[in-house]
Amino acid sequence: MLSYTEENYLKTIYHLSEGGQKSVLTNEIAASLLTKAATVTDMIKKLSQKEFITYEKYYGVNVTKKGKTHALSIVRKHRLWETFLVEKLNFMWDEVHDVAEQLEHIQSPLLIEKLDEFLGYPTADPHGHPIPDKHGKIKQEKQIVLKDAIIDKALTVCAVRNGSSSFLQYLSKIGVSIGVSLIVKERIEFDGSLEVSIQNKKPQLISREAAENILVKE
Amino acid sequence: MLSYTEENYLKTIYHLSEGGQKSVLTNEIAASLLTKAATVTDMIKKLSQKEFITYEKYYGVNVTKKGKTHALSIVRKHRLWETFLVEKLNFMWDEVHDVAEQLEHIQSPLLIEKLDEFLGYPTADPHGHPIPDKHGKIKQEKQIVLKDAIIDKALTVCAVRNGSSSFLQYLSKIGVSIGVSLIVKERIEFDGSLEVSIQNKKPQLISREAAENILVKE
DNA sequence: ATAAAAGTTTAGATTAATCTAAAAAATATT
DNA sequence: AATATTTTTTAGATTAATCTAAACTTTTAT
Structure with missing residues (x-):
């Protein structure tokens, strides 16, 4: 089980690692999370100890299979909630991000299953980003x-x-x-x-x- | 701004103070929250310092006006979310409590406004408990x-x-x-x-x- | 009314997340 | 290649929330 903070680090590292296959650097993470490099070093030690990432001193971080699975489940939750906010609660698409940042940490697999069903199993969120399915599979169209x-x-x-x-x-x-x-x-x-x-x-x-x-x- | 933990203490103290007009005792709070009396003492010092409660050493705690307002807003969120889970996501009424315990701490007045509207301004949750309105007013029928x-x-x-x-x-x-x-x-x-x-x-x-x-x- | 029991607070530690400042390693420059 | 710069890590503190054990109040019982 990851804490709220650990989940935020993992998600950020996952997003920074998307696309490129280079390792993610300490300072990139610190900049993304508006925190200090020293804090990041401590956190990546913890996450690598828990095997969500691998970490080579001075050379940066890579997300493991286990880490990717967990990161995708957070992304899935974030995007389902954004979809809910816009489609059901009539939020504007520029108002949803901060609320979804909080909602993505709610722990309840049943809730996400039921929310997904309620929304009709959407494949993209209001910004057009793909929503991973419950197995973490992303339906990516050529963009x-x-x-x-x-x-x-x-x-x-x-x-x-x-x-x-x-x-x-x-x-x-x-x-x-x-x-x-x-x-x-x-x-x-x-x-x-x-x-x-x-x-x-x-x-x-x-x-x-x-x-x-x-x-x-x- | 109260932390997640502070909100839980305040809500618990509020519920324990409902009905009776006696002060709430340290051990009652500890029992409710499955924590230790020493921890409770520290926390009630903090909450009284912030003026959500008043506290007289060895004699217990009372919720202030400010504290009641805040507690009611948490109760409102909890009960609106329970209603959402049952009415919209088809949860059973015995499955909602733990999820609502998490959802009640999401910070977004706009979200709660819109959720309330989406649910049609309900006055009671799936267990029949009254839902305070946005001003904290409770529509209480004689039970x-x-x-x-x-x-x-x-x-x-x-x-x-x-x-x-x-x-x-x-x-x-x-x-x-x-x-x-x-x-x-x-x-x-x-x-x-x-x-x-x-x-x-x-x-x-x-x-x-x-x-x-x-x-x-x- | 005093002693025993129960309840509460204080003192001192621990863990998680954070910071600053100093040390160490990697990269860039001359 | 040696030096300077940048990046990263380590060391040492701080705050929030928690605990155990000891000290102190209040309540209960003899």
Whole structure:
């Protein structure tokens, strides 16, 4: 059984290790959790002692099979709760993160089973992130970063990379949400911004920064 | 802001102080929380320092106005979550307590507002206990302990005093749940057990012990 | 009314999570 | 390659929550 704090460390390490296969460094974890490197060193000793991660002094951390399983169950809970908050309680998609951070630590397998059923076994949360099933399996569809999308091709928004309120509110303002159709009309060489038609309306400019945080499928 | 642990102490002290107007004693709190008197002493010093309770050495504890307000908000959360679990997620009424003990500590006034709305502003939880409104107001109907009920009078079950699984499962078995109609047909002097007709069916015996834990209204 | 019993508090430790400052190791620079 | 810089770890403290054992109050019983 992991404490609330240990779960937060494990989840953070798991997210930092996603994608890349390099070890996760002490300072990256400290930065993510807004804590100090010394604290992180203590915690990773504890987590490696419990075999959720492996740890080589000065070289960083890797998540074990056991650790990944546990991390995925936390991610599953987080995303199911976010879905509940938006679909059932009418939260805005930028209001759910902090509450889900708390709810993800509730210990009750039965609760999660029943919540999943109540929500109709969703496969993605309100930000388009995949929800692992109860065995930890993720149904991942091929996603393209909007920045790299081909010109004049019909696209559908399937996820956002950044869950910050300011970004999500900006997206809402320009009419971008999960499932919306986009067509990139032009790429501005100078600053990497894009002219994009949203739901077939007249094209508008989206900055490179924003386009790096929007994921689409064909 | 109270910690998870402080909230549990405050809630327990509040419940122990309900009904009686006597001070709550250290050992009662320790027994309720399955902890030691020395630990309780430390904690009540902290809570009285924060003015949620008043405390006179060796004579026990009383909940302040501020403490009552906070305790009621925890009780409100607990009972709203229990209602959610039973009404929306199809939990059995004997399965909800432990999960609600965790959920009651989630910090988000918006969440509770929205949950309350989603549930249709319920005034009682699945065990018949009143749910304080957002101002801490409790809609209390006059309740009678079944043991003391008048013979041959039509009654409706409105609450149970004891939330243990074993008791709730027993009640389910004999067909007693909130809202069910009862008529006490006879009181056995010897052991205080009652002959009760449940939903107008043929009377059956209910022990004094059980009858002390069932609340009814006329 | 005094002694015994029961209940409560204090003192001193322990564990988890955190911090700062100093030491050690790895990486980058000249 | 030697030195400087950055990163990480270790050492030593601190706070919250808990415990046991000893000391102190209050209550009960003789």
